[in-house]
Amino acid sequence: MIAVLGSANMDIVTEVDRLPRPGETVVGRRICYYPGGKGANQAVAAARLGGDVVFFGKVGRDSFGEQLTVSLRSAGVDTSQVEIESELPTGTASIWVEENGENAIACVAGANGAVNGEYVRRIFDRLVEADVLLLQFEIPLQTIASLLLDLPPDRPVVIVDPAPVAELAGLPLARIDVLTPNRGELQRLTGIADLERAAAHFVERGVRNVVCKAGADGAYWMAERLVHVPSIRVETVDSTASGDAFNAALGCALMQKGM
Ligand code: RIB
Numbered sequence: 241m242i243a244v245l246g247s248a249n250m251d252i253v254t255e256v257d258r259l260p261r262p263g264e265t266v267v268g269r270r271i272c273y274y275p276g277g278k279g280a281n282q283a284v285a286a287a288r289l290g291g292d293v294v295f296f297g298k299v300g301r302d303s304f305g306e307q308l309t310v311s312l313r314s315a316g317v318d319t320s321q322v323e324i325e326s327e328l329p330t331g332t333a334s335i336w337v338e339e340n341g342e343n344a345i346a347c348v349a350g351a352n353g354a355v356n357g358e359y360v361r362r363i364f365d366r367l368v369e370a371d372v373l374l375l376q377f378e379i380p381l382q383t384i385a386s387l388l389l390d391l392p393p394d395r396p397v398v399i400v401d402p403a404p405v406a407e408l409a410g411l412p413l414a415r416i417d418v419l420t421p422n423r424g425e426l427q428r429l430t431g432i433a434d435l436e437r438a439a440a441h442f443v444e445r446g447v448r449n450v451v452c453k454a455g456a457d458g459a460y461w462m463a464e465r466l467v468h469v470p471s472i473r474v475e476t477v478d479s480t481a482s483g484d485a486f487n488a489a490l491g492c493a494l495m496q497k498g499m
Contacts, residue, residue, distance in 0.1 A: 242286050242491050243370035243396065245296040245360075245387070246279020247352040247378030248312070248322075249331040250304035251480070259336050259344050268336075275311035276333055277352070278376035278403060281481045285488030286374070287316040291495060294318040294370070296363050297379070298351040304330035305351070321363050325351040331378070341476035347378065347404070355379035360387050370396040372491045376484075377406050388415040397494055401487050402429060414446035418494075420487055422453040436466045453486050455479075 254268040275284075283295040295317045299305030301324050308330060312319050331352040337343045360367070360383055367373065367387075373396040375384055388398065389412050399418045402408060405425040419442055421429060432438040439450040439462035452460040458471035 241370050242291045242293045242372045242374065242495055243296060243367050244279050244283040244286065244293060244374045245355070245363075245367065245379070245384075246282065246374070246376045247277035247331055247347075247349070247355075248275075248280040248295075248297050248299050248305075248308045249277035249333040249347060249352070249378070250274075250308060251276030251333045251335050253335045253337055253480070256336050256338060258338055259342065273307075275308050276335075276481065277308070277331055278378050278401065278481075278484050279352075279374075280308060280312055281484035282374045282376065282401075282488045282491070283312060283317045284315040285481075285485045286491055289489060289492045291488075291492045294321060294366065296321045296355075296367060298323045298325050298328075298355050298359065300324070300328050300330040300351045301326045302330055304332070321366060323359060323362075325354050328354055335480060337478055337480065341479045343478070343480050345480070349378065352379050356383055357386055359383075360390075364390070368392060368396070372397045372399065372495050374399050374401070374487055374491050376401040376487075377404055381406055381410060385410045385412065388412045391415060397499055399487060399491055399494075401483065403483060405429060408442075412446075413442065416447045418449045418451055418490065419447045420451045420453060420483075420490065422455070422483060426450075426452050435460055436462070439466065451490065453483055455482075459486070 251274040255270045260266045287293040329350040331350040333347045430438040450462040
């Protein structure tokens, strides 16, 4: 089983000719509402790839929350562990997308911010049944830090997506099997511009593998040495959640390999 502990957001997507600069108004072409959130995106993508997926997280008692739960379920994701926070709205992400696929995102955590230690205690027994656990940083980092400390040493395989980028200092790095920053995140987290040295920085501090997502350039895997894996060429339509799709595919691949 693949467990995803993370966020669910309603993505409010405005298509624009170009992203607005600070203080500027631009006229949008279209607005759409899509189920999103890094956690929910990873869960849906993993289920679409054939994974047996359970999503752990929270939504508000509102129509966005209902729509997100229905969308997870219709992708085949088990939502039995999703809790409803009566006092908080469902998480939202305002997204602007340019014609060339470039985007800018602002998130409001809402119920995702209440994915706390108490919730993790309630779901813990179910969570540790997982073979692979996918985590991202749209829920409180403190929740992730204590969960990592409580997990058994070898299972599940833990894949951490440090997005949106946040300091990893409080996390037990030795309990991370795969850390998956993109290039920008890796540089911001380490202050090191050279990709190989930046990835080695985390391996030296206990992370077992670093997989750096490099967009059209593919990915770079660092364990003992740096390995470049080229990408398959595709036409960019909208790069939103491409990193989430990558992590879901990685989780499914590791699951199939029985790692
Ligand atoms: O990674 C893409 C996701 O980030 C979007 O779905 C949005 O909800 C933001 O959280």
